[in-house]
Amino acid sequence: MPKTLAELRTGIDQVDRELLVLLNRRAALANEVGEIKRAEGSPVFRPEREAQVINGLQAANPGPLKPDNIAHVWREIMSACRALEAPQRVAYLGPAGTFSEAAALQFFGSSIEHVPCVSIDEVFRATAAGTAEYGVVPVENSTEGVIARSLDLFLGSPLHIVGETSLLVRHNLLRQQNTLEGIEAVLAHPQALAQCHGWLNNHLPEVERRAVSSNAEGARLAASNPKWAAIASERAGAEFGLHIAAHAIQDDAFNRTRFAVVCLPQTLAAPEASGKDCVSLIVSVPNRPGAVHDILVPLKLHGVSMTRFESRPARSGQWEYYFYIDLQGHPSQPHVAAALKDLQALCAFYKVLGTYPLGE
């Protein structure tokens, strides 16, 4: 005899009561961990431990919940437990509703203290000054390429990368009305304008495109003028009471942005090896023939794969460049350590930006 809806709901209520007891038992244990960490003066946030917890549970998961569900649920549980130990302040390019905020929430879970900043420069400054323990900055977009400002700021910053996360970026045209009629200007961050270039050319070819400091700032401004539209997330639209005049207007349906999680080395040292790690470096080589080729040789020799190679001008006026390199692996692995040692010996400038677990 199949159970009735009421019976099934009674069953769910009972399980929820059990979960409530268990979750609070877990939180009390985390509280005790927090006391030990306070006494030791050691960091609250341990990304490698959180990765271990999630990987372990995914491996043991009998279903029907999917591995992704397990990751989401436990990221939130650990976020709440972490906040009981000590709330973590996280800086990102604000205001509320930006993709940077969504990336911060995806990485840390929702139990954080928000430190929205007016620019990427300000995220670096706030994190280096200790206003926030962690910063989340965009580094690369799958349509538009590198976020040059972030890469340039890494060069002189004391912050290092301790994690990464990547976000599917879906842009919407937001305004007070839900039509495309009577729009005089589209306001957005230059990156978003570029990611929607084709759609804007097709649908609003004559309309002015105005660059503003963030997409959410564009949404805030669009809420004050019926002739303006913004390009931003649904969340930003809800935040400022705007309609979605057009959904998913980015030129690439799979448009993603990768974000780096940064902090001072004294806040959190480089995470231990998780099994799926990445080393990010900035190097420069003497300006002579074959120098760029030479830096790739140690990687080939020691069997280390390079997943990223970007260049940025050194601003010396001499056509010199800094190279931003991502390698797969962890310096605790002998072949990675050997490749890094040989590479360093060839470089005029060598800076390890961070060693961290590969993100989702």
Ligand SMILES: O=C(O)C(=O)C[C@]1(C(=O)O)C=C[C@@H](O)C=C1
């Ligand atoms: O194991 C720890 O160090 C904890 O503080 C517990 C816990 C968790 O909730 O599982 C919480 C925060 C850390 O980032 C890692 C894990």
